[in-house]
Amino acid sequence: TQLLEQSPQFLSIQEGENLTVYCNSSSVFSSLQWYRQEPGEGPVLLVTVVTGGEVKKLKRLTFQFGDARKDSSLHITAAQPGDTGLYLCAPSRQGAQKLVFGQGTRLTINP
Amino acid sequence: GAVVSQHPSWVICKSGTSVKIECRSLDFQATTMFWYRQFPKQSLMLMATSNEGSKATYEQGVEKDKFLINHASLTLSTLTVTSAHPEDSSFYICSARDRLAGHYEQYFGPGTRLTVT
Numbered sequence: 001t002q003l004l005e006q007s008p009q010f011l012s013i014q015e016g017e018n019l020t021v022y023c024n025s026s027s028v029f030s031s032l033q034w035y036r037q038e039p040g041e042g043p044v045l046l047v048t049v050v051t052g053g054e055v056k057k058l059k060r061l062t063f064q065f066g067d068a069r070k071d072s073s074l075h076i077t078a079a080q081p082g083d084t085g086l087y088l089c090a091p092s093r094q095g096a097q098k099l100v101f102g103q104g105t106r107l108t109i110n111p
Numbered sequence: 112g113a114v115v116s117q118h119p120s121w122v123i124c125k126s127g128t129s130v131k132i133e134c135r136s137l138d139f140q141a142t143t144m145f146w147y148r149q150f151p152k153q154s155l156m157l158m159a160t161s162n163e164g165s166k167a168t169y170e171q172g173v174e175k176d177k178f179l180i181n182h183a184s185l186t187l188s189t190l191t192v193t194s195a196h197p198e199d200s201s202f203y204i205c206s207a208r209d210r211l212a213g214h215y216e217q218y219f220g221p222g223t224r225l226t227v228t
Contacts, residue, residue, distance in 0.1 A: 030215075031215060033215075033216055033217070035219075040202075040222070040224070041221055041222060042115075042117075042204050042206075042219035042220050042221045042222045043155070043204075043206075043219045044219070045113075045216055045217070045218060045219075048216055086154075088154060088155070090217075092215040096215070097143055097160055097208075097215070098145060098157060098160055099145075099215065099217055101154050101155050101157075102154065103153070103154045104154045106152070
């Protein structure tokens, strides 16, 4: 069973601050997805990273896949209250149907 | 694109009754759909993987006779909670994989909140 760890589990910061959340594992993955879930709704796919070292940007969100494809990070610049939610990483292995979700980072941005 | 719907969005039922939840991929074909359960303040817990035209694969600890899954078409999977009890109350979420997509991305439905009284 692969060990997948997201950190921090909880983060509460003020609007305008920057933050980084992490997704770490001891296993190598073929790709990794980041999702955001708001209360009472289903997760929404933010990005998929595939290549080791890959960096993708989505407005104020920057996603990076580790060189060895074992870890990933999500950096948010100038956080806004609308960024509040549960951020989930979900790596996948070639040939595997299902995704394995981390326990998530619950982010709260205070106005 | 890649929209998944669930119906109903919420349901209240009495203990001992059965409840059916539908999951539909609206603008793509999904050979594989997944059913998750989520408790308050927790992450998603995979219950089962549903492949079109075949039996579902259940995760360890999930009772297949209690949580019946049917995936009769490329756009529809159903989850039936049989003989529901209060401990089955939860947020149930489905997801679907686009069979033409390359990297195992899943698109999630909005969830169904089940309350068993």
